[in-house]
Amino acid sequence: MDMSPLAAGAFSKLLERATGQELLAARRWRIETALGPVLKAEGLDSLDQLATRLGRAEEGRLIQDVVEALLNHETSFFRDIAAFRSFADEALPAIAERRIDTRRLRIWSAGCSTGQEAYSLAIQLHRATERWQDWDVSILATDVSPQAISRAREGLYGQLEIQRGLPIGDMLGWFEPEAESWRAKMELRRTIAFAVHNLMEAAPAGRFDIVLCRNVLLYFPIATRRSVLDRIAQSMAPDGLLFLGAGETVLGQSDAFEADRELRGFYRLKGWQAAQD
Template sequence: MEVSDSSSRILAGLLEARTGQQLTRSRRWRIETALSSILRERRIATLDELITTLVMGRDPALTAAVVEALLNNETYFFRDRNPFELLANEALPMLAEHRKASRRIRIWSAGCSTGQEAYSLAMLFANDPEKWRGWTIDILATDVSTSVIERARRGVYTQFEVQRGLGVQEMLRWFEECDDGWRTAAALRRQVRFQVHNVLDTPPVPGQFDIILCRNVLLYLCAEKRALAFDRLSSAMAPDAWLMLGAGETVIGQTERLTADTERRGLYKLASVAVPPVLPALRTATSGG
């Protein structure tokens, strides 16, 4: 299936209009793979025929399916590991100290894809039940794609998807085998709420989140929409909250509302807020995970 420049431009325009994400030239190689199943299922012979149908606008379901197919849903459990170690060893212990009066922590996984990141967060808390006993841990996971949110709610993954980020013992502890693969334990599913949401829209809960993870999402936005996304994300943060981005992302030169936390590399905070340093005793108590 050959993808012409005109077809690529139409599809890129459709994706950006519906989601804000760009389909740059470097990513257009994905078009053939992403749309092949739609062509097969709809018995559409060529990409040009598909484009004609989309332009006519008579099949909203097809348009939605094409947009979702073009989104990049790459994710896996405990992706890159180091960010989760940073949360477990530094950010969460500090939050436990700062929130000991309310005993409540709110986390937003923005651009959660099929849910592995959100369930990984739930595992962090479930791995230390005594420490978090009596706490309310609210994990909200959102994505612009309806289909991936539906799959995330089910919490069913193939063995390859589970073992891509987890060891055998973790798989046996947190998953149960089912007809379709391996289903996330009920305790983890109860910990996470999934919702369709675009990071460019008004935040689900303004000014309330203690940690926001928005990893490898802003890479696909143009500079103008990226600035809007940072405005939305920062408006959702509690005064002493943190934002975590992907390894290839930064706030530098992108927004004045956020700044890097110089003591915790990989975390960002509101520019007008100085987060107190971690107490020596607290750091000692949590070292070694």
């Protein structure tokens, strides 16, 4: 399917304007595949025709459909299992020790896609029921995509999705078969609040003890990463932890965070560790 450079640029600008995400030339191969269903639904023959339609003021619905199609919703349960083990074995105990008086834990999963990360977190917490007994524990899971959040709230996953990263014991323990899919049990779902949120906007209200923003920053240009990290910093408790994806870092991209001295792969607000010495 042919696409002019002008059309490719229009789609890239649209995505960045709506979400802050950058569609680099190396990723533009996704445009044809992602927008194929939109072309079919609109009865259009080419991506250039679609790009022309997007310039009309009355095409708000179509613009949203294109943005949704261009977003990358790649995710899985317990994505990067080593990182989840570190989260459960090191980060959670460290925070629990500091929250023993309030017995309150707030987690934000930013860029949660269709919810697998949030449900993985909830499963980890439920595995340690004795530790969190009588605690006020909540997970806020957000994504820029209304469609992704709608699916996450449903907690309904097909056979291929449920098998990606989810141990069989957890599948049988925390999901119920429904037709040819699996739905998260209410006990698991009530732990999580799902909401549409754009990381280009102010962070959700509250002070979070742990923020996960994994495999999200890599889609932003560097200047945008800095502003996103600044907003995340403003949402965190002074001793909170930030958890990024394996290929992401705050080094050279934020003055608000520094690597945690003890927890590898986690970051703290700059200056907090020095204040404890």
